[in-house]
Amino acid sequence: MPSPYPFLENLNWLRYHVRPSLKSLDLYPNRLPRVAQSLRAAGEANARVVFAGDLIGYYAEERPRASPDLRRTLNDADRVWINLEAPIAERRKAGRSPRTFRFKLSEEYLDELWQELALDPKKLILNLANNHIADFGEAGFRSTVEYCEKRGIALTGRAKRETLGTSAGPIAIAAASEWMNFADDPVGRSTVKWNENYLDELELRDDEHLLVFPHWGLEFRHFQAAKYRDWFRRLAQGRNLTVVGLHSHVPGPIVREAGSICFQSLGNFLGLQLSWPTRLSPLLSVDFAFRGGKCLGPTGYRMDFHYLRRHGGILAWCKVEELSPSLREKVQARLSLIYPEESRSP
Numbered sequence: 001m002p003s004p005y006p007f008l009e010n011l012n013w014l015r016y017h018v019r020p021s022l023k024s025l026d027l028y029p030n031r032l033p034r035v036a037q038s039l040r041a042a043g044e045a046n047a048r049v050v051f052a053g054d055l056i057g058y059y060a061e062e063r064p065r066a067s068p069d070l071r072r073t074l075n076d077a078d079r080v081w082i083n084l085e086a087p088i089a090e091r092r093k094a095g096r097s098p099r100t101f102r103f104k105l106s107e108e109y110l111d112e113l114w115q116e117l118a119l120d121p122k123k124l125i126l127n128l129a130n131n132h133i134a135d136f137g138e139a140g141f142r143s144t145v146e147y148c149e150k151r152g153i154a155l156t157g158r159a160k161r162e163t164l165g166t167s168a169g170p171i172a173i174a175a176a177s178e179w180m181n182f183a184d185d186p187v188g189r190s191t192v193k194w195n196e197n198y199l200d201e202l203e204l205r206d207d208e209h210l211l212v213f214p215h216w217g218l219e220f221r222h223f224q225a226a227k228y229r230d231w232f233r234r235l236a237q238g239r240n241l242t243v244v245g246l247h248s249h250v251p252g253p254i255v256r257e258a259g260s261i262c263f264q265s266l267g268n269f270l271g272l273q274l275s276w277p278t279r280l281s282p283l284l285s286v287d288f289a290f291r292g293g294k295c296l297g298p299t300g301y302r303m304d305f306h307y308l309r310r311h312g313g314i315l316a317w318c319k320v321e322e323l324s325p326s327l328r329e330k331v332q333a334r335l336s337l338i339y340p341e342e343s344r345s346p
């Protein structure tokens, strides 16, 4: 399969996969904690949106068990947004090989997953702006859209500017991917591309809130390089943005600039991964305020971490507190490094 990354990145890819990197931590001295409230005054109405990271699938389409906590977090949301990092095929294939980087999810697997999560598909929004959505070409893309349309699942990532509907009003959206594994495929060519000038081309009304989903940066890095930090810093000036980044498979820092906030990476929701940091599944709950049907931006947020583990032969999302003492210590140390308890510069 073609790689969209630079040569050196391909050489080091496995090393980072096995041991995700903390390099560039010093670029983010003012990291925010996992929970924040009162970011702005409340509006007349509120809507909670939950965001989850990459949904790729598990070996042989094994379905993890969901914890009551995880189900509750999803159920408390008005809408649930997940990055669909694989096209949807019609049928589950017996003995499906896990040793490929061309991903595909079956309709049956996803239907069972929504049931396990106790999640009404009509609440769902799946994102297509990522590097794997063209893995099975136009046919794979078409069957993905058909599956979602049949179940009333909304999609993002097909146009430069889109809308996410909530019970309190619409939120403007711009989803784009920096990478595409099959860039020459018609799906790849028509997918929205992220680059440093991407949002400059979008006409934003004064103080309009925009929810941005960049599928960006390098994989298996908790902290992305300076150009991504600088992009957010520049764009945040004079704009009202909430940025929710994806692609690195590990959670990243939260930073704030002027009136905007950036969740640099949500990591994985359900993926085929090798190292313990990639098994962290954050759910990001954001409360958006509305006045006169217009979105003002987030009033607060909370990140809940679940861990995808096999225990007693059962694959399940569990709470960090339920992990073995040695793993729990590692996870808690990593999370407190990325998300300090108290923000040094809110």
Ligand SMILES: [Fe+2]
Residues within 6 Å of the ligand: 085, 130, 131, 132, 215, 246, 247
């Ligand atoms: Fe990706």
